[in-house]
Amino acid sequence: MHNLLDDYAISNALRETSARLKLFLGLWAILLSVSSTTPIAPLFLAITMSLITVMLAKIPGRIYSRLLLVPLSFALLSAGVVAFMHGSGQTLFSLQLFGLNLAIREEGANLAVLLIARTFGGMCSLYFIALTTPMIEIFAVLKTLHIPQSVIELSMMIYRYIFVFLDQAAMIHSAQMMRLGDAGTKNSLNSFAMLCSVLFLRSWEQGERLIVAMDSRCYDGKLDLMEPAKGAKPLAILAVAAYLAAATAIAVLTRGVILL
Amino acid sequence: MTIILETRSLSYSYGDGTKALKDVSISLEAGKKVALVGPNGAGKSTLMLMFNGILRPREGEVLFRGRSMSYDAASLRSIRRAVGMVFQNSDDQLFAPTVYQDVAFGPTNLGYAAEKVKRYAGFALQYVGLLGYERRPPHHLSGGEKKRVAIAGILAMEPEVIILDEPTSNLDPASSEEIMEMLDELNLGGKTLIISTHDVDLAYRWADEVILMKDGGVVRRGTGQEVFGDAELIRDARLKLPLVVDLYQELAGRSIVRGAKPPRNILELCDLLQPKAETRAGVWGKIYICNVDEIDGEEIRAMLDKIPVDFKGAMGTSAKVMAEKCGISIDFTYGVIDKCILKALIGKSSIIMTSGGMVEHTLQRIKDYGLESGTKIEAIGLLQ
Numbered sequence: 001m002h003n004l005l006d007d008y009a010i011s012n013a014l015r016e017t018s019a020r021l022k023l024f025l026g027l028w029a030i031l032l033s034v035s036s037t038t039p040i041a042p043l044f045l046a047i048t049m050s051l052i053t054v055m056l057a058k059i060p061g062r063i064y065s066r067l068l069l070v071p072l073s074f075a076l077l078s079a080g081v082v083a084f085m086h087g088s089g090q091t092l093f094s095l096q097l098f099g100l101n102l103a104i105r106e107e108g109a110n111l112a113v114l115l116i117a118r119t120f121g122g123m124c125s126l127y128f129i130a131l132t133t134p135m136i137e138i139f140a141v142l143k144t145l146h147i148p149q150s151v152i153e154l155s156m157m158i159y160r161y162i163f164v165f166l167d168q169a170a171m172i173h174s175a176q177m178m179r180l181g182d183a184g185t186k187n188s189l190n191s192f193a194m195l196c197s198v199l200f201l202r203s204w205e206q207g208e209r210l211i212v213a214m215d216s217r218c219y220d221g222k223l224d225l226m227e228p229a230k231g232a233k234p235l236a237i238l239a240v241a242a243y244l245a246a247a248t249a250i251a252v253l254t255r256g257v258i259l260l
Numbered sequence: 261m262t263i264i265l266e267t268r269s270l271s272y273s274y275g276d277g278t279k280a281l282k283d284v285s286i287s288l289e290a291g292k293k294v295a296l297v298g299p300n301g302a303g304k305s306t307l308m309l310m311f312n313g314i315l316r317p318r319e320g321e322v323l324f325r326g327r328s329m330s331y332d333a334a335s336l337r338s339i340r341r342a343v344g345m346v347f348q349n350s351d352d353q354l355f356a357p358t359v360y361q362d363v364a365f366g367p368t369n370l371g372y373a374a375e376k377v378k379r380y381a382g383f384a385l386q387y388v389g390l391l392g393y394e395r396r397p398p399h400h401l402s403g404g405e406k407k408r409v410a411i412a413g414i415l416a417m418e419p420e421v422i423i424l425d426e427p428t429s430n431l432d433p434a435s436s437e438e439i440m441e442m443l444d445e446l447n448l449g450g451k452t453l454i455i456s457t458h459d460v461d462l463a464y465r466w467a468d469e470v471i472l473m474k475d476g477g478v479v480r481r482g483t484g485q486e487v488f489g490d491a492e493l494i495r496d497a498r499l500k501l502p503l504v505v506d507l508y509q510e511l512a513g514r515s516i517v518r519g520a521k522p523p524r525n526i527l528e529l530c531d532l533l534q535p536k537a538e539t540r541a542g543v544w545g546k547i548y549i550c551n552v553d554e555i556d557g558e559e560i561r562a563m564l565d566k567i568p569v570d571f572k573g574a575m576g577t578s579a580k581v582m583a584e585k586c587g588i589s590i591d592f593t594y595g596v597i598d599k600c601i602l603k604a605l606i607g608k609s610s611i612i613m614t615s616g617g618m619v620e621h622t623l624q625r626i627k628d629y630g631l632e633s634g635t636k637i638e639a640i641g642l643l644q
Contacts, residue, residue, distance in 0.1 A: 010400060136357045136397065156357045163399035164351050209352040216312055216345045217413065218337050220369040223356065 005067075006163075009134040013058040018232035019137035020144070025240050026129035032244075032251055033121030039113045041251035042121030048243070049124035057132045067127060068120075075119040083112035135159050153223045161206065169199055263326065264290040264421060264452050265311055265343070270320035272306055280306040282476040283320070288454065288469075290420070293447050295467035296456040297487075299498035302473040304456040308423050311454070312343040341370060344414035348425040350406035351398070359385070359401070359409050360394035366417040384416040388442065389577035404435030411442070421452040428459060437594035438580075440466055445576050448617055464488050464502035465525050472497055485521045504529055527598045530605070531633055544635070545570070545604035547626060548611040550642045551619045552579045557586030563642065564588065564611070571603050571610035575622070579613040588613075597625050604637045611642075 009015075014022065029049060033042040050068075054061050089106030096102075104112075139159075142152050172195050176182070181191035266287040273279045281303045288294055296304045309315040310322050313329055313336045322329045324339055347353045356362035364381040372380065385391050388408040398406060407427065414422055427443070428436030440462065447453050457463050463470055464484040471481045474497045480487050488494060488505050501509070508522040508529065516533070523529040548567055550560065560582070564572070573592035574580045583590050591610075592599045600610040612622055623639050630636040 006397075007400075010397070134397075136395070139357065156361075157355055160355055160357045160398065163397075167399075206352070209347075209349075210355055212309075212314055213347060213353045213355060214365075216314055216340050217366040217417065218340050218369045220337075220371070222368050223361070223365065 005130045006134065008059055008063070008131045012132050014056060014132045015134070017132070017236060019133050020141050021232040021236055021240055022133045023129060023138065023141055025244065026125050026133075028244050029125035029128070029247065030122050032247055033125060034118050036118065036121070036251045036255075037114075038251075038254050038257050039117030040254040040257065041247060042114075042117035044121075044250055045247055046117070046120040046124045048247070049121075049128050053124070053128050053131055057128075059131050064127070064131075068123070071119050071123040075116045079112040079115050082115055083108045086111050156223070157210075161203070164206065165199060165203060168202055169195060172198055262290040263287045264324070265454075266323040266326070267307075267310065267317075268320050268323070270307075270310060270317050270322065272303075272310070272315060272318050279476055281310075281317075284476075284478055285320075286471060286478055286481065288452065290452050291447070291450060292452055292468045293443070293466060294452075294454045294469045294471060295463035295484075296454065296471050296473060297458070297460065297463050297497075297499060298473035298479075302497075303476040304473055305425055306476075307473070308345065308425055308454065308456060311421070311423055312345050313339045314345075337370075341366075341417050342419055343421045343423065344417055344419035346407075346410050346414055346422065346424040346427065348429055350403070350410045353410045353413065354398040354406060357397055358394065359390065359396050359398065362398065362409060363412045363416050366413060370417065380416045380418075381412075384412040387415055387577060388412045389581050402435075403431050404438065407431065407435070407439055408442075411439075415446075419451070421454065422446065424453070424455045426457055427455055428457065428462060434593065436462075441575070441594045441596075442577060445618065448621055458499075460488065460494075460499055461502045461504070464505065472499075484524065489522060508532075525595075525598055527602055527629075530602060531635075543607045544637050545607050545609040546638045546640060547600050547604055547609070548640050548642050549619055549622050550611055550613050551615060552582045552613050553615045555642075557582060560588065560613070561586060567611065567642075568609060569611045570608040571600065573597075573600055573610060573612045575612055575614040576616070576618050578615045583613060597622055601626065601629055601637060605635065 029045050033045050036042050050064065053059050054064055083104045084102055085108065087103070087105030087108035091103045091105050092109055094101060094103035136156075136159075139152055139156055142155075143149075176191045176195065180187070182188050267284050270281055270284040271279070272281040284303075284307060296307065298304055306315060310317060313322075313331060316331050324342065329335065329339055354362050356365055360381060363384050364377050367377040367380045382391070385394065388411055390405065390408055390412065393401070393405070393409075398409065401409065411422075411424075422443075424443070427439055431439065443453055443455070444466075455463075455467075467484055469481060470484050470487040472479045472487050472493070479497060480490070480493060484502075488502055491501060491509070494501055500506075504525065505522045508517065508519075511517045511533075512519070519532055523532055548569065550563065552560070555563075571591040572583075572588060573596035574583045574590045575596045580590070580593060590613075596612055596614075600612055603610050614622060619641065623641060626637055626639040
């Protein structure tokens with residue numbers, strides 16, 4: 001029905017690896033990417049993280065590249081703006097547009113490349129987490145990190161019902177399409193507004209049914225059953241440590257390098 | 261005969277003034293299979309919600325094991341533990357992010373220790389045949405699997421009575437037959453079952469007692485044959501006759517069959533249509549019964565090679581799991597005993613794989629059939 005990131009997270013080849021280790025790897029890589037002062041480390045992370053996701057976690061390459069198109073459009077747009085707006089140093093490129101002089105200078109170009117690199121480094125690392133670690137395991141890790149119980153319980157139920165409402169939204173949407181709810185902008189907007197209001201009412205009703213369902217199973221304020229987070233294998237820990245050390249070293253060693 | 265649930269002049273109206281129940285007084289026996297039937301808005305769901313204290317009657321009272329229900333927190337906990345409820349829409353019931361967490365929800369809230377919770381949840385999942393599904397989220401399950409998880413969540417609390425609101429709605433025919441067969445298995449294990457349904461064929465053949473409701477009241481109660489024998493009553497209640505009854509009445513009208521009561525199932529209908537004298541005595545098939553608890557997959561396959569059978573049936577979850585595990589293709593997965601008897605009557609032999617108390621039940625059922633119909637079919641228990 002839906003081809004969601006969640007489906008891959010459940011079935012990928014790294015499913016059995018410790019969630020804590022995967023989270024640690026992903027978060028460290030994100031921090032490294034966004035804090036790096038040169039594009040080299042983020043680009044290294046983007047490439048290696050993609051390889052890990054596609055080769056080790058066996059996420060289909062086509063799906064993965066389609067996912068990367070999402071940040072690509074944002075990154076290119078903002079990089080373009082940054083490149084033209086910033087700058088000192090030598091002019092690399094200039095053009096006259098309606099009497100305006102638009103130029104890309106060295107600093108602007110560097111910044112734009114850095115922006116793209118950081119975006120991709122960060123997104124590839126985030127996708128690594130999203131595609132290899134199911135939410136349920138993230139909840140288990142959150143619990144070991146002593147996040148308040150009620151926050152976790154609430155997120156678990158929200159997570160569960162996202163899929164129920166997704167199905168309902170899809171059904172309402174098809175029902176609208178069948179009766180030409182998308183004919184023209186005005187109709188589309190109207191349909192969308194109706195979808196939202198109906199979905200709101202349904203979630204309200206669902207909430208009431210949820211209380212009945214919980215009450216009839218003797219709800220006593222407890223939903224604390226978590227599968228224990230699995231420990232990481234020593235070899236995996238070593239590999240992740242070596243990889244992150246290498247990436248950090250690259251970031252530190254190349255911090256003074258200026259490309260242009 | 262023990263009365264497990266009883267209502268005395270129960271009335272209930274919803275906030276907007278609609279009278280959902282009017283003066284309902286019924287008593288349900290322990291260990292029975294009860295079906296509530298009736299049109300939409302007859303008050304079936306309202307009555308069911310009264311049975312485990314979700315709704316509180318405006319007038320009248322509900323009694324569990326002879327004691328009037330009280331509505332303080334502690335009494336409600338004990339009543340909801342004893343009377344489990346499976347909702348019509350499984351998504352209403354499965355709110356935890358994984359199968360295991362959902363099944364463990366009840367035992368956890370009953371305050372069991374972690375180890376005990378694990379044991380109970382594991383047992384319930386095994387019972388419904390979903391061991392190995394613990395870590396799956398409910399949105400990755402099929403409708404039938406969701407229903408099984410919902411039932412497992414109730415079983416983990418060890419209820420005496422299980423109430424199921426439209427247990428087969430939205431399921432494909434095979435899934436719904438399997439769910440109903442699982443309910444039979446539970447009933448053999450001593451649980452009292454109450455279902456509501458619009459499926460008259462299901463209510464007719466499955467239930468020991470049928471309660472027909474209309475406009476918030478009970479119109480008629482009795483065996484399926486008593487309730488569905490009255491065509492006018494059924495029409496007034498916006499239901500229809502079960503196919504077997506309808507066919508029987510038409511055949512009786514043409515003097516093709518004779519009998520005081522309509523047949524309960526296809527087997528009885530066939531017997532009515534084909535008088536015993538016409539069946540060729542002695543050429544009946546045999547029914548072998550194999551207990552999968554005492555035997556492993558290899559032995560079953562070796563046995564199947566040795567014994568000449570035309571059909572294979574599996575009854576109960578563990579037999580089905582076993583058959584699937586060792587790649588035995590099964591011809592009958594529901595209504596197994598009747599199917600095998602029907603096949604035996606046309607000279608075909610079959611084997612029934614089953615487990616535990618159902619072995620005895622199967623032998624008894626075939627023996628009873630022999631006594632009732634005079635056609636003695638050989639049932640052979642395969643032992644080690």
